[in-house]
Amino acid sequence: MATNDATLLRIKHQVLNEVAKLAWEGKLDEKRNEIPYNIIPGPKAQFRCCIYREREIIRERIRLAEGLCPSGRDTKNVVQVISSACEDCPIARYVVTDNCQLCMGKACQSSCNFGAISMGRDRAYIDPDKCKECGKCSQACPYNAIADLTRPCKKSCPVDAITMDENGIVVIDESKCIQCGACIHGCPFGAIDSKTFLVDVINLINAGKRVVAMVAPATEGQYGPEITMASWRTALKKIGFQDMIEVALGGDLTAAAEAAEWAEAYKEGRKMTTSCCPAFVNMIKQHYPMLLENMSTTVSPMCAVSRMLKEKDPETITVFIGPCIAKKSETLDLNIKDNADYALTLGEIQAMMASKGVELEPEENTYQAGSVFGKRFGNGGGVTAAVLECLKESGESTDIEVLKCNGAAECKKALMLLKIGRLPGDFIEGMACVGGCVGGPSRHKSENEAKKARDLLIKQADGREVHENLRNQGLEEVAMHRH
Amino acid sequence: MRVTICIGSACHLKGSRDIIAQLQTLVKENHLEDKVDLNGSFCCGDCVNGVCVTVEGQLYSLKPEDTKEFFDKEIMGRL
Numbered sequence: 001m002a003t004n005d006a007t008l009l010r011i012k013h014q015v016l017n018e019v020a021k022l023a024w025e026g027k028l029d030e031k032r033n034e035i036p037y038n039i040i041p042g043p044k045a046q047f048r049c050c051i052y053r054e055r056e057i058i059r060e061r062i063r064l065a066e067g068l069c070p071s072g073r074d075t076k077n078v079v080q081v082i083s084s085a086c087e088d089c090p091i092a093r094y095v096v097t098d099n100c101q102l103c104m105g106k107a108c109q110s111s112c113n114f115g116a117i118s119m120g121r122d123r124a125y126i127d128p129d130k131c132k133e134c135g136k137c138s139q140a141c142p143y144n145a146i147a148d149l150t151r152p153c154k155k156s157c158p159v160d161a162i163t164m165d166e167n168g169i170v171v172i173d174e175s176k177c178i179q180c181g182a183c184i185h186g187c188p189f190g191a192i193d194s195k196t197f198l199v200d201v202i203n204l205i206n207a208g209k210r211v212v213a214m215v216a217p218a219t220e221g222q223y224g225p226e227i228t229m230a231s232w233r234t235a236l237k238k239i240g241f242q243d244m245i246e247v248a249l250g251g252d253l254t255a256a257a258e259a260a261e262w263a264e265a266y267k268e269g270r271k272m273t274t275s276c277c278p279a280f281v282n283m284i285k286q287h288y289p290m291l292l293e294n295m296s297t298t299v300s301p302m303c304a305v306s307r308m309l310k311e312k313d314p315e316t317i318t319v320f321i322g323p324c325i326a327k328k329s330e331t332l333d334l335n336i337k338d339n340a341d342y343a344l345t346l347g348e349i350q351a352m353m354a355s356k357g358v359e360l361e362p363e364e365n366t367y368q369a370g371s372v373f374g375k376r377f378g379n380g381g382g383v384t385a386a387v388l389e390c391l392k393e394s395g396e397s398t399d400i401e402v403l404k405c406n407g408a409a410e411c412k413k414a415l416m417l418l419k420i421g422r423l424p425g426d427f428i429e430g431m432a433c434v435g436g437c438v439g440g441p442s443r444h445k446s447e448n449e450a451k452k453a454r455d456l457l458i459k460q461a462d463g464r465e466v467h468e469n470l471r472n473q474g475l476e477e478v479a480m481h482r483h
Numbered sequence: 484m485r486v487t488i489c490i491g492s493a494c495h496l497k498g499s500r501d502i503i504a505q506l507q508t509l510v511k512e513n514h515l516e517d518k519v520d521l522n523g524s525f526c527c528g529d530c531v532n533g534v535c536v537t538v539e540g541q542l543y544s545l546k547p548e549d550t551k552e553f554f555d556k557e558i559m560g561r562l
Contacts, residue, residue, distance in 0.1 A: 067491065067525035074527055076487075195525050203492035317495075334488065334503055334521035341490065341500075483516065 007047050008190040014039055015058060016198065016351035019065040023202040024355060028066075035062055056084040057190075067195045077174045078194050078328045079181060085191040088168030089151045093133045096124045099145035111140035156186025158408030158432070159287060178282035180408060180432045181325030181441035194325050197342040198352065201319055205240035209317050213241040214305050214340065216322025217248040217370065218378030218437035221454025222346065222444040226362035228457060233367055236321075236349075238358045245309065247320070248370025249473075250301025251377030251386060252466045253308075257298040257480035258383075259390035262427060266400055271418060272427050274383050275482075276300040279326035279432030280411055288415045297481045301377060302327060303339040308478050310338045317341045321349050322378075323440030326432065336482050345442035365460050371469045375458050378437035380406045384429045386466065393467050401425035407434035484519050484561060489535035491526030498547035499534045505550040509558075518562060 018035045022028040036055035040046065048054045060070035060082045069075055070082050096108075100123035108124055109117045116130035117137060123145070126137070138146040153170055154162045161176035162183060170191060172183075183192045205211050213236045220229065233244040254276055265272045275281055275296040284291050299307070306318040320327050320343040327343035330336075344352075353359065373386035384402045391398045403425040405411040411430045417423045433439040435447040438454070470476055488494075488503050503521070510519050529535055532544035538557050545553055 068528060076522070076524065197525075200490075200492040200495070200526070204495060207492070207496060332490070332523040334507065334523050335516070337507055341495075483511075 008188075011039070011047070011058075012061065012190065012193070013347060013351060015061040016065055016196070016348060017355050019062055020198055020202060020351045021355035023199045024206070026206065028199065032062060053084060057082060060084055061193065064193050065196050066199050067197060069195070075174060077172060077177055078179045078332070079172060079177060079184065079192060079325065080195060081170045081172060082191050082193060083169050085189055086169045087189045087191070088164075093148065093150055094126055094131060094135065094138055095147050095149050096126060097145050097147050098123070099143045100124050100141075101143055101145070103143070105142065107140040107142060108137040108146060111136040153183045153187045153192060156182045158182060158412060159283065176286065178279045178286060178408075178432065179326040179329040180279035180282075182408070182433075184325065184441050194328060194345075196348050197319075197328070197331075197344060198348050201342055201344065202352065204317055210242050210313065210315055211240070211317045211319060212309055213244040214247050214250075214302060214309075214318055214320050215244060216320065216324065216378060216437060217246065217251055217301070217375045218323050218440060218443070219321065219346065220246075220248075220375060220457050221438075221450045221452075222323070223360055223453075225453040225456045227360045228363055228365035228367070230365055230367045231360050231363040234363060235353055235358050235360050239353055239356050241319070242316075245305055246367070246369045246375075247301045247305050247322070248374035248377065249308075249469075249475075250304035250370075251374030251382075252371050252469050253304035253475060253478055253480060254298055254301045255373060255377070255383070255386035255390050255466055256470060257304075258296055259387045259394070259396070261296055261298060262387060262400070263391060263394075263396045266397075266426060270294070271423055271425075272296055273415075273418070274427075274429050276377070276383060277326070277431050277433075277437075278324070278330035279408065280405075280430035282326065282329060283408065283411060283430070283432065284415065287412075288419055291415060291418060294418060297483070299336060299339070299480055299482055300330065301374070302330065302343075303336060304478060304480060306340045307338045308475060311478065319344060322346065323437060323443040324433075325441050346444050347442055350444075365457065368461050369473075371464050371466050372458055372461050373466055374469075375461060380404060380431050380434075380436035380439075381429070382436060383431075384427075390466050393465055400427060402427045402429055404429045404431075406431060406436070407439075408432045484558065485522060485537075485539060486519060486558065487522045487524040487537045489526060490523040491530070493526065493530040494534045497534050501547040502534055502536065502545060502550050505547070506554060509551070509554045513559070515558075515562070519558060 036058040040054045042051040063070045114130050116127045159176050161173045163171050165171050229246050236244045273295050302320045309316045318340045320340040331340050331343050373389050376382035381404045388398050403414050405414050414428045438447045534545045536543045536545045
């Protein structure tokens with residue numbers, strides 16, 4: 001995956017692999033303390049100032065892999081700071097660089113409303129006590145001499161949930177954080193990551209429980225054109241999952257229920273938002289609670305498939321697998337009945353497989369549960385396309401206007417417009433990641449890198465309609481609302 | 484009111500899912516959807532006793548068969 005640090009991913013996956021390996025063997029309690037020494041044998045440091053800090057980072061990562069808070073102080077957030085890894089990057093946001101010509105125009109000075117800029121001997125100077133970080137000087141300078149040095153973590157956060165403590169170490173404001181996971185890959189030092197359910201899922205498989213995997217539609221194409229949904233099913237069964245269902249089928253279920261909801265809302269002149277992206281749902285709950293009544297009450301595709309499985313066998317433990325971090329927070333919302341029990345990222349499931357010596361292998365695409373519309377749910381605009389297809393199939397009007405929000409920034413803007421009654425459209429499709437789920441923070445390949453393989457795989461699927469698919473599988477009665 | 488129930492594997496094997504299902508039903512029956520917020524929690528490491536349940540941050544150790552009594556006392560009692 002295109003990322004800002006290859007070392008970082010190596011370390012991260014090494015920790016997950018070691019933890020998974022010990023969990024499979026049932027030796028985690030006994031040998032947990034050996035992992036930092038196996039990964040960082042010393043005496044030379046590999047990526048930080050010394051081996052002691054490196055080992056502490058590994059220790060905090062082990063805690064996260066086990067679902068604990070790295071610091072030992074228990075907080076509810078899924079996304080957590082690995083404080084020993086935080087580099088306390090400089091916080092003065094706007095800095096005058098060598099490009100400054102100390103020119104006669106002094107656009108920086110005249111653009112500043114707070115009198116923060118004075119002229120030094122060689123270049124302009126920004127008084128940090130007066131600077132309000134508005135950015136006007138940076139835009140005004142004709143030489144691009146004023147650099148915006150926002151910390152990468154802070155820059156990546158769409159809801160301004162990242163602050164610093166008095167020592168410059170990152171602190172996540174949990175009342176604002178929507179668990180989207182953007183900061184995890186935003187930090188070039190790997191100082192932010194999420195708690196995992198890895199050990200829990202392994203323990204339950206080891207205990208002989210009926211654990212069923214549900215693979216996200218966005219996964220298709222992530223590992224090249226030869227790794228099909230059938231490949232996933234085979235590999236997951238090898239490591240002890242009883243079965244695997246593609247969540248594209250849940251996409252069909254959600255689209256059908258949401259189409260019925262939209263058709264009714266449209267007739268009544270009510271504006272509405274989607275509810276399948278968990279980070280978008282968190283954004284509404286935490287930042288725009290007044291809009292909760294505008295949110296669709298249809299459950300997510302993940303929940304739909306989980307309910308379907310639990311209806312057949314209430315003892316089933318359902319585990320979602322995909323590129324999403326926020327899904328972990330959705331599984332923690334117990335106000336929704338029979339949702340998935342656990343959610344794992346692609347990196348976490350890879351560690352579970354690698355530690356058992358299992359790999360995804362090319363296999364003919366013999367398994368299809370969802371329609372092409374369900375499979376496209378994980379693309380920006382995919383939910384809208386599936387809902388429109390359902391409206392068309394049931395003879396409803398498709399003459400509706402949907403604001404398709406690609407990424408959290410666009411979601412925020414649309415919700416703001418809805419709040420003040422100026423939404424230019426009837427519905428909002430909210431996707432917190434740019435590109436949709438395929439652009440999720442735990443993707444294996446970027447949207448563009450995976451596009452060719454994804455298109456190729458989806459092209460092989462048959463052209464069944466959404467309603468037809470649900471009818472043929474006897475799924476028209478699955479409970480599809482939150483409460 | 485924030486109520487959390489541990490969904491870690493140790494608590495799962497001790498019946499946390501049964502407790503969750505009972506609490507969901509009790510909340511619905513008593514029409515407390517707007518007042519009681521049910522949340523799962525990751526393992527907090529206190530796996531030696533029963534299932535870890537918290538009410539407004541206070542930790543309790545629960546067995547599935549004690550759920551109704553717990554609900555009446557600790558949840559209804561606080562509303």
